[in-house]
Amino acid sequence: MMDPMEVRELRYFVAVAEELHFGRAAERLGIAQPPLSRAIQQLERRLKVTLLDRNTRAVRLTPAGDALLREGHTALAAMARAARSAQRAARDTIPGTLTA
């Protein structure tokens, strides 16, 4: 019932958290504001946590949002590293020198 956070959601959140502005974040991500707004809501629902205060004009991070921003960078980096690691291993493999 509580499935894991997806990379796309986290990427979107990081963009908003860094820009503190949905419009600029959407532009940076190459999407429109509405899907970005919805993705953040979905992530908040998934985690059952409020990540952003957008009461007034300004968008600000909640403590939970601040924590997710910091750990989020690490997590996204780890995902990217895993992918690169596989690609490097493939590149460094001389066809015929298999692990077996």
Next chain:
Amino acid sequence: MMDPMEVRELRYFVAVAEELHFGRAAERLGIAQPPLSRAIQQLERRLKVTLLDRNTRAVRLTPAGDALLREGHTALAAMARAARSAQRAARDTIPGTLTA
């Protein structure tokens, strides 16, 4: 054109890589074999890397697959940790003690 690996794909791959058997991995994931098989193919296409040798009867890891399995665990853990970190920060926040 080369978008990032998703958590679902990596989770599926780890299951197959650990079981070395699509049927058991699918059962463990609570899905059918076909979507699992397709997800692995999609991941291989995305990374442009062959992760599994399923020529003969047995399923075996390629060097790239082996690398992804090891780094993959770390990455999935980092994603889960980021989520928990946000939830913990929210829980530890007394309503009224905001960062501002």
Next chain:
DNA sequence: AATGCTTACGGGTCACGTAATGATT
């Protein structure tokens, strides 16, 4: 013939963009 991965096919969900709405300055 049995086992096991893959391809074919149909359906439901999800993510997106455009347009309209609401709220704040």
Next chain:
DNA sequence: AATCATTACGTGACCCGTAAGCATT
């Protein structure tokens, strides 16, 4: 009135399960 996030609405892509296909033992 202007700015900016959200909700409404329709469409295309994606993911899944069932069924059929194909290869190996």
